[in-house]
Structure formats: C-alpha cells, structure tokens
Amino acid sequence: MSLAQLTVHRHDRRNRALITLGGEIDLESAPLVRASLERCLQDGIRTIYVDLTQVTFCDCSGLNEFLRAAQRITVVGGTLRLHHPPTTLARILDLADCGFLLLGLPFGHLPPPLGDTPAAPLPAPRHRSVPLTSVLLGDVR
Structure with missing residues (x-):
C-alpha cells in the first residue's frame, strides 16, 4: 500500500492564509488537510x-474536511473559500449541492453541472478576477 502524495504550502498575511495544496486528497491524505486547516484556526487565522x-x-473525504473546517471557521466569524477545485471535487460539490458553502457563490448560483450536455453559459461576474495572492495580501480595492 503506497501513501498518497499531498503537498501543503501556507502563506500568511495578518489574519489571512493562502493554503496551496498539490497532489491527491483522499482517505489517506485528508488528515493532513484537516491538520493544516486546524493549525490556521489555532494561529488566529x-x-x-x-x-x-x-x-x-x-x-x-477531502470534501468532508473542507466542510468541517468551514463550519468551525464560520462559528468564529471567519470564512473558508476553495479556489480552482479539480473536476472530481467540482462534481461532488454539484451532486451534494453544497458548493455555495465553499466556493463563495450565492445559493442557487452554482456552476453548471458536469454532465454530458453543455449547459447554458453563466453571465459574466460583476467583479474583476484577481490573483489569490492579491486577495491574501490585501491589494484588492
């Protein structure tokens, strides 16, 4: 049995953190995701x-850790947002109808389902897209 490879990088700025994950998130690596998110809370993020x-x-199992962390962070007045989820996670979010909890989208405005038939395009967002590092560093006005 081989251990799943997951890399975790964290960059803090004041009470914000950008966590960059790489590799696979599954039953074996989900505890690392949990520990990383818990550490942020312990550090006041x-x-x-x-x-x-x-x-x-x-x-x-990865979704479960993200939902658990989002719930804990919300209780203390914070937020958790996922950016650029892989296809498998996007599909699970769609099926579970819980993307609004983690993606920062208004309820009922989730991305189109990942089925075989193309969905109608979504209207362009009203805000400009900014790199995550700009959001983290507070450069967004």
Whole structure:
C-alpha cells in the first residue's frame, strides 16, 4: 500500500492564509488537510483561501474536511473559500449541492453541472478576477 502524495504550502498575511495544496486528497491524505486547516484556526487565522489548482484528485473525504473546517471557521466569524477545485471535487460539490458553502457563490448560483450536455453559459461576474495572492495580501480595492 503506497501513501498518497499531498503537498501543503501556507502563506500568511495578518489574519489571512493562502493554503496551496498539490497532489491527491483522499482517505489517506485528508488528515493532513484537516491538520493544516486546524493549525490556521489555532494561529488566529480567520480567512482561509485554499488553492486547489495543483490537486489532481479529491474525493468525499477531502470534501468532508473542507466542510468541517468551514463550519468551525464560520462559528468564529471567519470564512473558508476553495479556489480552482479539480473536476472530481467540482462534481461532488454539484451532486451534494453544497458548493455555495465553499466556493463563495450565492445559493442557487452554482456552476453548471458536469454532465454530458453543455449547459447554458453563466453571465459574466460583476467583479474583476484577481490573483489569490492579491486577495491574501490585501491589494484588492
């Protein structure tokens, strides 16, 4: 049995953190995700951005950790936002109808389902897209 490879990088700025994950998030690596998010809370971080650009796979055990952390962070007045979820996680979020909790989208405005038929395009967002590092560093006006 081989251990799943997951890398975790954290960059803090005041009470915000950007966590960049890379590799696979599954039953074996989900405890590392939990520990990383818990450590942020212990360190007084109240806004956590999780960049999943480099994640190749995420199953329901990863989703479970993100939901658990989002609940704990919300209780203390903070937020957890996932950015660039891999296809597997996007599909799970769609099926569970819980993307609004983690993606920062208004309820009922989730991305189109990942089915075989193309969905109608979503209207362009009213805000400009900014790199996560700009959000973390407070450069967004």
